[in-house]
Amino acid sequence: MELEIIQPDDFHHHLRDGDALPSVVQHAERYFSRVIAMPNLKPPVRTLADARAYHDRIRSHSQGKLTPLMTLYLTDETTPEEVQEAQESGLVYGVKYYPAGATTNSQMGVTHVDKVHKVLEVREGRRCSYRCMCLQCNAYIIHIQIFISYVHYVIHIHTHTYTQCMQAIQLPLLIHGEVTDPSTDIFDRESLFIDTILHPIILTRYPHLHVILEHITTIHAVEYVMNSPYPNLAATITPHHLAYNRNALFQHGVCVHKFCLPILKREEHRRALVMAATSGSHKFFLGT
Template sequence: MAQSVTIRRPDDMHLHLRDENTLRTVLPYTVRQFGRAIVMPNLKPPVTTVAAARAYRERILAAVPAGASFEPLMTAYLCDNTDPEEISRGFNERVFTAVKLYPAGATTHSEYGVTCTSKVEKVLDVMQELGMPLLIHGESTEAGVDVFDKEAVFLDDVLKPLLEKFPALKVVLEHITTEQAADFVDADRSGRLAATITPQHLLLNRNAMFTGGLRPHYYCLPVLKREQHRLALRRVATSGSSSFFLGTDSAPHERGAKEAACGCAGIFSAPTALEAYLTVFEQENALDRFEAFASENGRRFYGLPPNEGTVTLTRERNDAPRSISPGDNKSIETFMGGGELSWRVSEERAS
């Protein structure tokens, strides 16, 4: 039984940092474990322009703890009226790393999102030429589709036609949750389709939201699914396939917003993310594949150089807090905090 695991410093390929006090409070937990992160643009108002992305990046960098090294990789929020020239300029000036497609109404702060992919075809064509990745929240917003079927329906109704129409477009299907999505990405041989997987979708099925009562801190979108889907995600994540990589979708919401009549979707996993993923890989007897999933597959898909330095995790009780406070008597619940995990990041070493 391994007592420690050392990997090249990993990246979080799907992260929500919010802004202001929340940003300053949550960011150190990501910086502690990750060298880079793909930062989501769904602020209010959303990050839709090069100027807004530059400003947000500066606020993130200003919040990085002294002496730490971290690179935020910015994304553009895709709207029906997004200017292709703005996207091209942002990519060429190395401000935008990717573009995020939220179907309008699908998740938190997605009301400005895309109502129909036909309205953004000019943007997608430019992205295809640039080799710029499109990051997709893959859920159907059609009325009447069951919440547990939204991802599977999106694959057939939206993603497959989009991939056919734009045969060179690089696509990341974000935070996949179903066997259908796992199999679809796994079957692709083009090298231009990939997927991120969150720790909660590897560790929990939908029973977690209802055991002993309604558990709002386990509510996220896409929602947790049946056990067969969790097992399928574990299979592909630990398979060694380069098409799957780490993306926490860590999404902080203060307790009052979660424990509400209309509670927010999102799980704050940044303080425990790497340890949670390692737990899964150990359970699946795949520790030898953990570094590829956490540190290699994502950066290669994005064409990024390897991070410098390493991170060592040691088998010991994780002391991450059960909750953290951004001030104003508010608190944010931590995924599997309070000693639920038996791995802990114990060392970071620069090369």
């Protein structure tokens, strides 16, 4: 019996760089149509110019069948203008949130969620100030004829220079969801991130933000995504976390090839991931 499927997409892929790039690109092209290309290179993909350059390097080793979807590496210094420029380019499909120190090449990542508030928020200060100006004109009826053309002129100028941020432009935030406090048990990092950062800060402040909680590993993450009231929250799952539990790390000694971050969890968590992956829910998809 032969089974044919549509060539899948991989929405979390590390294509590497340098000497490793050609072989990884060719391997990805063999199995996938599109891949979300992770930006944690050395140096990271921080700007649209970086993304264009990396995109060109990827395509130079491709046979033309693989479509790389680029991402930016979010830092404390990333500006709203850089994010909007990237989104408007048609080349960048997401912004990656690495908590600083959480995983490979994440040292330049986000040190605290408040540092990236300017990128996530919807900035409406300019518009609000000129709406107030217009209301003030309405309050002084006698001056409407004198000021109305001027007010409309000012509003016209500033609405065209207005910078919208990620929630407004619907550019997904791709999150490595682990806390980095060294006092936190490594097996609890994901759940604690959900409880202390993702839910009370990110999704509560930005309820319409498109958020992908990447490579989830726990029952808590599955249940949170499955039952979340936030319609734009989803998650990726890796084959690694579907296939193994944490016992695999210690079979015949320490098995370094089974180690990854987020780390493997108990069997009950693996089963929950399998349930989510096979549930038919559109909230869960492949990210290898």
